[in-house]
Structure formats: structure tokens, C-alpha cells
Amino acid sequence: MTKTYAEINEKIAAGKAVVLTAEEVIDYVDRHGLDKAAQEVDVVTTATFGPMCSSGCFLNFGHSTPKMRISEAWIADVPAYCGIAAVDVYLGATELRQNDPANMYFPGEFRYGGGHVIEDLVAGKKLQLFGLSYGTDDYPRREIRTMFDINDLNQAIMTNPRNCYQNYNVAVNCSDKTIHTYLGILKPRMRNMTYCSAGQLAPLLNDPTYQTIGVGTSVWLAGARGIVYAQGTQHCSEVERGANEVPVEGAGTLGLSGDMKQMLPEFVRGASFKGYGCTLALGVGIPIPILNPEILKRTTVRDRDISACVIDYASDYPQKTGKVLARFNYEQLRSGQVELDGRKVAVSSISSYHKALKICNLLKAEIEDGSFLLSEPSQRLPLHQGMNSLEITGPNK
Amino acid sequence: MITKKVYLYFPKSETEKPIVCELIRNFDLTINIFRAKVTPEEEGYLSLEITGTEEHLEQAYEFLKGFDVVIHAGSKAVHWDSERCTHCGNCLTHCPTGALHLADQATRTVAFTEEKCIECLSCITNCPFGVCTSAF
Numbered sequence: 077m078t079k080t081y082a083e084i085n086e087k088i089a090a091g092k093a094v095v096l097t098a099e100e101v102i103d104y105v106d107r108h109g110l111d112k113a114a115q116e117v118d119v120v121t122t123a124t125f126g127p128m129c130s131s132g133c134f135l136n137f138g139h140s141t142p143k144m145r146i147s148e149a150w151i152a153d154v155p156a157y158c159g160i161a162a163v164d165v166y167l168g169a170t171e172l173r174q175n176d177p178a179n180m181y182f183p184g185e186f187r188y189g190g191g192h193v194i195e196d197l198v199a200g201k202k203l204q205l206f207g208l209s210y211g212t213d214d215y216p217r218r219e220i221r222t223m224f225d226i227n228d229l230n231q232a233i234m235t236n237p238r239n240c241y242q243n244y245n246v247a248v249n250c251s252d253k254t255i256h257t258y259l260g261i262l263k264p265r266m267r268n269m270t271y272c273s274a275g276q277l278a279p280l281l282n283d284p285t286y287q288t289i290g291v292g293t294s295v296w297l298a299g300a301r302g303i304v305y306a307q308g309t310q311h312c313s314e315v316e317r318g319a320n321e322v323p324v325e326g327a328g329t330l331g332l333s334g335d336m337k338q339m340l341p342e343f344v345r346g347a348s349f350k351g352y353g354c355t356l357a358l359g360v361g362i363p364i365p366i367l368n369p370e371i372l373k374r375t376t377v378r379d380r381d382i383s384a385c386v387i388d389y390a391s392d393y394p395q396k397t398g399k400v401l402a403r404f405n406y407e408q409l410r411s412g413q414v415e416l417d418g419r420k421v422a423v424s425s426i427s428s429y430h431k432a433l434k435i436c437n438l439l440k441a442e443i444e445d446g447s448f449l450l451s452e453p454s455q456r457l458p459l460h461q462g463m464n465s466l467e468i469t470g471p472n473k
Numbered sequence: 474m475i476t477k478k479v480y481l482y483f484p485k486s487e488t489e490k491p492i493v494c495e496l497i498r499n500f501d502l503t504i505n506i507f508r509a510k511v512t513p514e515e516e517g518y519l520s521l522e523i524t525g526t527e528e529h530l531e532q533a534y535e536f537l538k539g540f541d542v543v544i545h546a547g548s549k550a551v552h553w554d555s556e557r558c559t560h561c562g563n564c565l566t567h568c569p570t571g572a573l574h575l576a577d578q579a580t581r582t583v584a585f586t587e588e589k590c591i592e593c594l595s596c597i598t599n600c601p602f603g604v605c606t607s608a609f
């Protein structure tokens with residue numbers, strides 16, 4: 077028994093599609109059996125919400141009079157990249173505000189940066205644009221300072237080179253002093269541990285071999301209708317996988333894009349990691365079409381079937397030794413405490429299961445009411461791809 | 474006699490008025506100040522315990538409403554903004570008393586029990602989303 081994208085879309089358009097969240101589908105298949113459930117269920121909704129540093133947006137300001145080819149720009153004092161056309165800029169999530177002391181007085185606070193600007197834009201706030209230029213015959217203006225909000229922009233297109241890591245490291249600190257990382261503050265001698273995955277709800281953990289999620293897949297990007305535009309940077313699918321094909325480390329990633337004017341502020345949130353930097357936390361939902369029983373089976377993955385590697389972020393991670401201290405599954409991690417080397421370690425999360433669940437349900441509602449149709453990918457994501465390291469060559473070696 | 478904990482926010486315009494003095498003098502209240510920061514010409518905060526008769530307390534609240542003072546019930550200067558919390562749970566291993574805790578395992582909803590908070594401020598350092606703030 078197989079279905080096509082067109083058949084599922086017809087059912088969605090007719091308001092007759094059977095849609096379950098990645099959490100609901102687990103019990104459903106237990107109760108009805110795989111084959112019967114594969115006939116009945118049309119779509120499973122997956123989601124994640126967490127910091128995604130490789131995020132940002134292209135903004136187009138429109139032209140002032142006289143015109144200006146902006147060559148340097150700051151939005152709310154956060155620098156934006158101007159090496160593209162006249163009034164286009166790219167604002168990255170991890171960009172620090174001008175004059176932020178960073179880690180000069182360690183640990184730095186990084187209270188406001190690119191991710192916060194993006195949050196404020198989506199929330200409709202008025203922000204200041206300050207721009208400079210060298211001036212040309214056709215673009216004579218050399219300086220601009222003005223207030224704007226997202227409605228004044230021609231386009232605000234979020235374009236994220238790497239989102240939705242398939243799985244992720246679990247961080248601990250084996251050293252004698254507190255360390256500050258992008259996985260939060262880690263107390264010395266393994267007193268706490270942090271993970272960052274929606275586990276059984278996460279999109280690429282529900283489609284571990286990229287059978288339905290590929291280039292061209294429609295996604296729910298913070299409430300806007302977005303798209304997978306490319307494999308994400310550092311997409312590295314050739315990794316160790318469990319019997320269920322689920323990778324035990326980072327693995328696949330997605331390049332996502334969507335219209336920021338359609339986004340919901342609740343799911344676009346600037347974040348500050350003390351001693352590390354600032355970023356953007358994002359909510360992403362991806363529908364998985366149940367084309368056949370095998371695809372359905374993958375969506376029934378449970379937290380206890382997904383393992384992640386514990387890495388020492390004080391030494392093994394920065395020094396790239398590849399050493400893994402232990403492996404735990406997400407059921408163990410979510411219990412809030414695990415045992416490592418005979419010690420009880422408190423565990424917390426950086427990613428929000430609560431928000432991921434909310435997104436699964438919001439996307440489910442949109443598909444049920446016929447407003448979100450699925451799209452067939454035009455290209456599969458690579459399944460056997462490794463990752464290069466950066467070799468330092470040349471005279472300074 | 475009843476006792477209430479309150480937390481008052483004074484905007485710039487109200488910091489030079491002897492409001493607490495008048496509360497004591499006019500309404501016969503016993504006031505125990507836990508924490509305070511009221512600097513003339515800046516905004517300020519007061520965390521108090523007020524004891525008096527129910528009638529006097531009601532009159533005192535009426536009196537306070539005559540100013541631009543914001544009254545929060547509760548005694549703690551630490552504020553957890555439920556609207557902005559993402560329920561990531563990162564603060565849970567940093568809160569020593571369980572004031573921040575999981576209210577619902579299934580939906581992994583985080584909640585704040587003010588009575589348990591000892592104002593160690595650890596959540597303020599650890600929350601990536603600036604959800605926890607302290608007046609002091």
C-alpha cells in the first residue's frame with residue numbers, strides 16, 4: 077500500500093487528511109498495526125525549537141532620495157553585511173552589537189545581537205538603520221539614519237544555511253572550572269549536562285534517511301510557509317547509525333528559507349549565552365507524508381530509541397579528539413538525571429520540547445484545515461556524505 | 474491583623490515622595506522592608522511585608538493607587554516572565570531550590586514557585602532568553 081504526494085494533497089485540500097503529531101503516531105501504530113496505520117495516516121508532523129546559529133535574513137530597504145549604495149550598515153547598532161546589491165543587506169544571528177565588549181570582561185553577557193534584531197523585526201518593533209557609503213555618480217548619498225519596521229521593508233527573507241541538526245552532542249565539563257559554551261554554562265567536574273534536540277519530535281530523526289525531507293520540501297518556519305532550499309552546511313550523513321538508521325551524532329542539516337513578514341514572534345527568539353555569544357532560537361515544523369509503511373515506521377521512533385554522545389566541552393570538543401565519554405538515549409536525558417562514571421549528573425535541555433510539541437500541533441491544525449499542502453522534494457539530501465576538516469597549510473604551518 | 478507581602482515599583486516621578494512613611498503614619502501599619510532600592514531621580518523598587526488590620530490594608534492599597542506606583546503581589550524581586558519562557562528547561566539544573574521546575578512532564582512545561590525562590594540569581598545568568606529578571 078503506497079500513496080503519492082498528489083493523493084495526500086487531494087485529501088488535505090478536501091479537509092479529509094488524517095494527521096498525527098510525531099508523538100501521537102507512536103501509540104497509534106502500536107494500537108492499529110503498521111500496515112493498517114499506513115493506510116489510515118496521511119501526514120505526521122514533526123518539529124523542533126532551539127538555538128540555530130546559522131540563521132539570518134536578507135533585507136531590502138527600498139531607495140531613499142537621493143539614492144544610496146549602502147556599503148556599511150547597522151541595524152539597532154548591530155552590523156549587517158552589505159557586500160550585495162545597493163539596499164540589500166544580510167543580517168546574521170550571531171553578529172554582536174557594535175562595541176559589545178564580547179569576552180573582554182569574562183564572561184561576557186552578549187545581551188543583544190543579530191538574533192535579537194531579528195526577533196524585534198518579527199515582533200514589529202521600530203529599529204534604527206544607520207548606513208554609510210562612499211558615494212557614486214548614480215548613488216550619491218553617503219549617510220543615512222532612519223527608523224523603520226518590518227512593514228517598511230520590501231522583503232525580509234529569512235535564509236538560514238544550517239538549521240535542524242538531525243541529532244546533537246550532549247555537553248559536560250570534566251575540568252575543574254566552570255566553562256561557558258553554546259550549550260550553556262557547564263559546572264566543573266560533570267556537575268551538569270546539557271543536550272539540544274527535540275528527540276522523538278525532531279524532523280530529521282523521524283526521517284533518518286531523508287526519504288521525504290529534501291530540497292524543495294515545504295516547511296513551517298516560525299509560522300511562515302518556508303522551504304528547504306539546499307542541504308544545510310556541514311550536512312554529514314555518513315555517520316554511525318543505530319539499527320533504526322537513526323544517527324548517534326549531528327549528521328544531517330537543512331538550509332531553510334521563509335518570509336519573515338509571515339512569522340510568529342513566539343517562535344523567533346534572540347538568545348544570549350553568557351561567555352559564548354548571541355544567537356537566534358527558531359521554531360521549525362516539517363510534515364512527513366506517509367507514502368508507505370516504511371516511512372511511517374520511521375516516524376514511530378521514541379526517545380528511548382535515539383542515542384546521543386556525551387562530549388567533554390572543556391577539552392575533547394575544542395581539541396577535536398573525537399572522544400565520546402558515554403551515550404544516553406533521550407528518555408534517559410529527559411529524566412533529568414543520568415549516571416556517568418558512577419556519579420549522578422543533572423541533565424537539562426537547551427532545546428524546547430514544549431515549543432516543539434506546540435509547533436507539531438499548530439502544523440497539524442494547518443494541514444487539517446487544508447491550508448498547508450505538502451510538496452515533493454526536487455532533490456534528495458545526500459545520504460553518503462562526509463565532512464572535511466580544515467587543514468592549516470602555507471608558510472605559517 | 475493580617476500580613477501581606479508586596480513588591481512595589483517606583484517610576485522616576487515617585488521616588489522623592491515619602492510614601493512608606495505615610496503608610497506607617499496614616500494607616501497604622503507595621504512595615505518590614507526586605508530589599509529596597511530607591512534613588513532620587515531614578516526608578517526604584519521596594520520589597521515589603523505589611524501588617525495591619527484588613528481595613529487599614531485596603532485603605533493603604535487605595536492610597537498607593539493614587540501614585541504611579543506599580544504594586545505586585547508577592548515578595549520576591551526575582552521575576553519569571555511566563556509569557557516569554559520557552560520552556561527549554563536549561564535553568565532547571567541551575568536552580569538550587571526547585572523554584573523553577575517542570576510542572577508537567579508530558580508537555581515539559583516549566584513553572585516558577587515564588588515561595589521557593591531564594592533569589593540566588595542563578596537563573597538570571599543561565600536563561601538564554603532573558604526570561605528571569607531581578608529588580609536588584
Ligand code: SF4
Pocket residue numbers: 557558559560561562563564565573583599600601602603604605
Ligand atoms: S532557561 Fe529561561 S526560557 Fe528556559 S525554561 Fe528556564 S526560564 Fe524558561
Ligand code: SF4
Pocket residue numbers: 551567568569570571572573589590591592593594595596597605
Ligand atoms: S533566583 Fe535562584 S532560587 Fe530563585 S528561581 Fe532563580 S535560580 Fe531558582
